[in-house]
Amino acid sequence: xxxxxxxxxxxxxxxxxxxxxxxxxxxxQTEELILNMGPQHPSxxxxxxxxxxxxxxxxxxCLPVMGYLHRGLEKIFEWRTYTQGIRYADQSDYxxxxxxxHCYAGAMEAIGxxxxxxxxxxxxxxVDELSRCTAHLVWLGSYGLDIGATTPMLYCFRxxxxxxxxxxxxxxxxxxxxxxxxxxxxxxxxPGWLAKLERFLDRxxxxxxxxxxxxxxxxxxxxxxTVGVGEIPAHLAxxxxxxxxxxxxxxxxxxxxxxxxxxxxxxxxxxxxxxxSEGDAFARYKVRVGEMRLAIRLVRECIADLPGGPVRARxxxxxxCPKGEAYYTVEGAKGEVGVYMISDxxxxxxxxxxxxxxxxxxxxLPWLLKGRLVxxxxxxxxxxxxxxxxxDR
Amino acid sequence: MAVPExxxxxxxxxxxxxxxxxxVSGQAGLRSPEAQAPTPGILAADDNVLFSTLTTLVNWARSxxxxxxxxxxxxxxxxxMATAASHHDLSRFGAEVFRSxxxxxxxxxxxxTVTHKMAPRLRRLYEQMxxxxxxxxxxxxxxxxxxxxxxxxxLQGVDTVxxxxxxxxxxxxxxxxLTEGVLRLREKIAKGG
Numbered sequence: 001x002x003x004x005x006x007x008x009x010x011x012x013x014x015x016x017x018x019x020x021x022x023x024x025x026x027x028x029q030t031e032e033l034i035l036n037m038g039p040q041h042p043s044x045x046x047x048x049x050x051x052x053x054x055x056x057x058x059x060x061x062c063l064p065v066m067g068y069l070h071r072g073l074e075k076i077f078e079w080r081t082y083t084q085g086i087r088y089a090d091q092s093d094y095x096x097x098x099x100x101x102h103c104y105a106g107a108m109e110a111i112g113x114x115x116x117x118x119x120x121x122x123x124x125x126x127v128d129e130l131s132r133c134t135a136h137l138v139w140l141g142s143y144g145l146d147i148g149a150t151t152p153m154l155y156c157f158r159x160x161x162x163x164x165x166x167x168x169x170x171x172x173x174x175x176x177x178x179x180x181x182x183x184x185x186x187x188x189x190x191p192g193w194l195a196k197l198e199r200f201l202d203r204x205x206x207x208x209x210x211x212x213x214x215x216x217x218x219x220x221x222x223x224x225x226t227v228g229v230g231e232i233p234a235h236l237a238x239x240x241x242x243x244x245x246x247x248x249x250x251x252x253x254x255x256x257x258x259x260x261x262x263x264x265x266x267x268x269x270x271x272x273x274x275x276x277s278e279g280d281a282f283a284r285y286k287v288r289v290g291e292m293r294l295a296i297r298l299v300r301e302c303i304a305d306l307p308g309g310p311v312r313a314r315x316x317x318x319x320x321c322p323k324g325e326a327y328y329t330v331e332g333a334k335g336e337v338g339v340y341m342i343s344d345x346x347x348x349x350x351x352x353x354x355x356x357x358x359x360x361x362x363x364x365l366p367w368l369l370k371g372r373l374v375x376x377x378x379x380x381x382x383x384x385x386x387x388x389x390x391x392d393r
Numbered sequence: 394m395a396v397p398e399x400x401x402x403x404x405x406x407x408x409x410x411x412x413x414x415x416x417v418s419g420q421a422g423l424r425s426p427e428a429q430a431p432t433p434g435i436l437a438a439d440d441n442v443l444f445s446t447l448t449t450l451v452n453w454a455r456s457x458x459x460x461x462x463x464x465x466x467x468x469x470x471x472x473x474m475a476t477a478a479s480h481h482d483l484s485r486f487g488a489e490v491f492r493s494x495x496x497x498x499x500x501x502x503x504x505x506t507v508t509h510k511m512a513p514r515l516r517r518l519y520e521q522m523x524x525x526x527x528x529x530x531x532x533x534x535x536x537x538x539x540x541x542x543x544x545x546x547x548l549q550g551v552d553t554v555x556x557x558x559x560x561x562x563x564x565x566x567x568x569x570x571l572t573e574g575v576l577r578l579r580e581k582i583a584k585g586g
Contacts, residue, residue, distance in 0.1 A: 141478075
């Protein structure tokens with residue numbers, strides 16, 4: 001199947017290509033093999049396609065092919081009003097929707113110089129952290145599936161359902177919430193919601209230790225397949241521009257919640273980034289589980305400090321963003337989510353560029369897979385945790 | 394044995410190759426235009442008592458465990474996973490065995506936005522599935538283009554490429570909605586559709 005000129009050229013070149021004879025370590029002569037993985041493949045987490053060149057069981061070269069989910073989000077932003085655009089920002093990273101909304105709304109506020117009420121900021125942090133938990137739960141479940149553990153997925157989705165039920169009560173939707181607004185959030189917390197949340201957090205905290213950690217870290221197969229696999233040295237993590245749990249798993253203490261603080265994160269005492277130094281898939285797993293625990297502590301602190309007052313700045317019926325441009329970043333579940341927005345004073349943004357952390361994090365994959373076994377490819381790819389909606393946008 | 398002629402490589406013409414060559418939805422689970430004629434054998438003859446009973450039995454058996462193709466595209470895929478996972482448990486209706494290979498699947502749940510780049514692959518996957526096969530368009534994007542109705546890169550409804558049996562509305566549909574879609578499909582299969 002060839003669509004683009006590049007792909008046609010690759011195939012035509014490939015037709016005349018005699019694959020070189022490779023020799024394995026054991027002295028067996030083999031041919032190099034080109035293996036196409038995806039776009040429909042259960043462990044590419046969506047529609048990524050990898051063209052792997054194999055020599056025996058080793059990966060010689062890896063070429064990621066993207067664009068199977070390119071929906072033209074950035075162009076659509078230009079055709080929608082500012083408030084409508086929030087709904088589309090949801091679609092970028094569709095497992096941690098609230099964080100994208102925060103970023104998109106934050107860019108507008110940065111241009112317009114809007115002040116967000118204190119209560120809205122605390123609610124934002126609560127829903128952000130819960131959204132981060134859903135993203136990490138989906139990751140943990142599907143990563144377990146990738147490397148052969150079916151049970152964690154069932155447990156993870158149980159807790160994710162509870163978070164989604166809370167979100168549904170808050171804004172009426174399970175995913176694609178459309179909850180953030182320039183200058184605040186759409187609705188205040190419904191009565192009794194905080195009590196439900198607290199009860200859930202107690203259960204969830206216990207589940208993390210008793211189910212996820214006990215199931216996976218006590219499993220020798222899981223340890224065998226993740227410890228020492230896919231190591232990223234710290235200097236490479238910086239050179240490739242990695243962010244989020246991948247960078248923090250390599251010992252680079254980049255967490256935008258502390259290094260480029262936004263919202264009320266600098267006021268929260270519990271906000272200490274989770275950093276591991278090993279840099280392998282297991283370290284990335286530890287960072288994500290650590291972030292789930294951190295999220296519980298942050299949400300608890302927010303509940304304790306939650307001030308009263310309005311949840312949305314009074315902007316009038318039709319709010320027009322003034323002229324200007326801004327780049328706003330939020331620490332997403334996968335890394336630095338950024339929106340660069342240019343406003344020309346009209347009803348729609350002139351340009352809204354979305355920086356997807358998955359897209360940037362994906363570029364280290366060819367380097368990581370080089371020389372590794374094919375069976376490790378899935379374990380490494382899963383540990384990078386990319387969402388194709390964000391890669392292709 | 395005749396050697397098939399080598400087909401020259403050319404880029405896929407979307408209008409010609411994908412949309413115009415779309416298989417038409419036939420009756421009794423027969424899909425492609427070539428397969429429009431009734432299949433010889435007992436299953437096609439339901440004009441007598443004995444065999445019509447057998448057809449009913451076969452359709453009933455088919456309807457009870459449609460195996461979906463694990464084909465997640467976008468946001469809906471996460472809800473599809475949630476439907477199959479513990480809380481909503483699609484296995485109550487026999488449809489939890491997500492197959493990774495199209496050759497083992499009965500139902501293709503198109504979960505998410507289909508882009509122009511993905512559409513030829515979707516068609517190929519559909520053609521690789523063995524007969525009888527059904528398609529559920531999950532979500533607004535797959536049903537009609539949904540909120541990407543004016544995007545330059547997406548397909549306006551997956552029924553421009555493959556015949557669709559059940560449309561499930563929602564963005565993304567709740568797991569209950571997908572379960573309802575599977576139940577409707579069961580009804581359709583049981584009626585021989």
